[in-house]
Amino acid sequence: MSSNVAAFNINHYQFLDPAGNLVGNNQPAIAREFDKLVDYYKLMTLTRTFDKKAIALQRTGKLGTYASCLGHEAAQVAIGATMREEDCFAPMYREYGAQLYRGVKMSEILAYWGGDERGNDFSGPQHDFAWCVPIATQCLHAAGAAMAYKLRNEKRVAVSVVGDGGSSKGDFLEAINAASAWKLPLVLIIMNNQWAISVPRSKQNTAQTLAQKGIAGGLPSIQVDGNDIVACHWAMEKALDRARNGLGASVIEMITYRLSDHTTADDARRYRDNEEVDQAWAREPLLRLRSWLESSGVWDDEQQQALEADCVEQVNAAVEEYLALGYPGNESMFDYMFAELPHDLQAQREQALKELPAQPEGHH
């Protein structure tokens, strides 16, 4: 004999369709809060303008390898906009939209990809984690932060983002498990952009959704259209409220598309069809929000042109600031290793300052 001992379903949410029309019932209030939506649209546009410039800087030798966020702007800005200052963000490495909302400066993002640790000493919330390259490890740092808040009875939430690729890693699954075991104030976002460098979602596993990995660990888990800022915003608020009120963690799979190469060191033409990318552009997040704002009568061409000019100006100012940053100084290789420099490093520091040129050759 057998009986069904568990059943689950994953709902997919979309409120703003690719054409910029509100769809479905029970649309969240944010869909008509136009002051906020306009602000979000402005930041999404700034994020995209910044991203384009960063790639141009890399192509002209003024920036190191850079991970583009093209196509992820709605999801990212929704994350940033719904979190509170005291909440903790543990990003992977391309969540600039969220970070800009939280006060990280564009010049700091450039500094990091420009090979300078000072970028990680950013102007955003001082407790936020820095960019995280090893894949999915940030999920556990967020879980640890959530644990700290829970143990101290602080009404704070930790939020982490992992890619579809990263959702294959144990770190992500162990974070789900821990969040479930301890009812942690945590929101785990799977930014499913369909590609883990060259490996498509279809080859990562055969599960119908990635959100259901959260269900397996005991967390409420949903899927949203990650190019729909209304859906992302709604899902984030719901998950953050739940976590803040002591009800535990959630998983949100945001379905988006990596419109760019993985990084500037990658060439996606080697492994994916242009046709797929073209189709993805039809679903991209900025255009649909702009359409919705325009059809609602709160946005027009003139405002668009002014915004674009303003974004270029802001980005150019950030680039100036980045390029003026200068060399950090050889001593900085040693001075942040420990609270107090141990004797072995004191000796090496002394030697380094004596034997190294003050700046590497070719540094401008």
Added chain:
Amino acid sequence: MANLTLVEAVTQALAWELEHDDSVVVLGEDVGINGGVFRATNGLQQRFGDQRVIDTPLAEVMIAGMSIGMAAQGMKPVAEAQFMGFIYPMIDHMVCHAARMRHRTRGRLHCPMVLRAPFGGGIHAPEHHSESTETLFAHIPGLRVVIPSSPLRAYGLLLAAIRDPDPVVFLEPKRIYRQYKEEVPDDGEELPLDVCYVLRDGSDITLVTWGAMVKETLQAADALAEQGISAEVIDVATIKPLDTATIIESVAKTGRCVIVHEAARTGGMGAEIAAQLADAGLWHLHAPVKRVAGYDTVMPLYKMEMQYMPSVQRILNAVNEVLEVS
């Protein structure tokens, strides 16, 4: 004042710090009601509650990653890896995050955590329970690696490790967890990190060691004394950063050095100590530096484990070789 074994001294240090610093939490597999598989956390959950002494799901990566997350947000987690053989999944987090968090954020975040693990052979344990791989951590910039070799040093060094504002890997030689007892005052006094401890003064040869091997090395020194040979014995205690000055000072006096460790020979910390001597102590030396170490083999299962580990006789053989040429 309590008469304690090494493992009881660990418990006493954890209890002191849990009592006196609210930001300290102990976490790991079976550390709660069970008190840890070696009883290093015995009674702590009963005394401090399950919010301070936390049983975790069986997931080493999670223990390391969450400890880092907690540490970055103002806690002082003391995490236990049940055996060093299970520590390897944690290395990703220790290397990629714990070790570099302060540096890569220019001090904005830091990681005051301790990762404790019992290590070393000699207790007839199953496979993967007996290795000494401390060098894996010692090689990583940004980590401290501390190994106590007595109840007193276990207490004082663990207190110092927990209070240190940077990550410490604290490896406990489980073969001597219950080897003997000594008086360990529960006074919250820490012992200094980053220094060697000279356990026995001598003038003819310097024996450098750490962890459980302190036992055989001191026995070898006793045997040498009977032959009229005066051996100085140094317990390195903090193997990274290495207190080279104390070792070189000793060798300046004795002119001879034998290094004893359980870990495999190649690339072990003995190699680093020998290199430091070659660099800054060469003219003090009357004879080549010898290492008595584990072989570069897989650590055998327990029928053969004592053959693998340095014995008093092997230490004496190396000392005799050194003395013969000088």
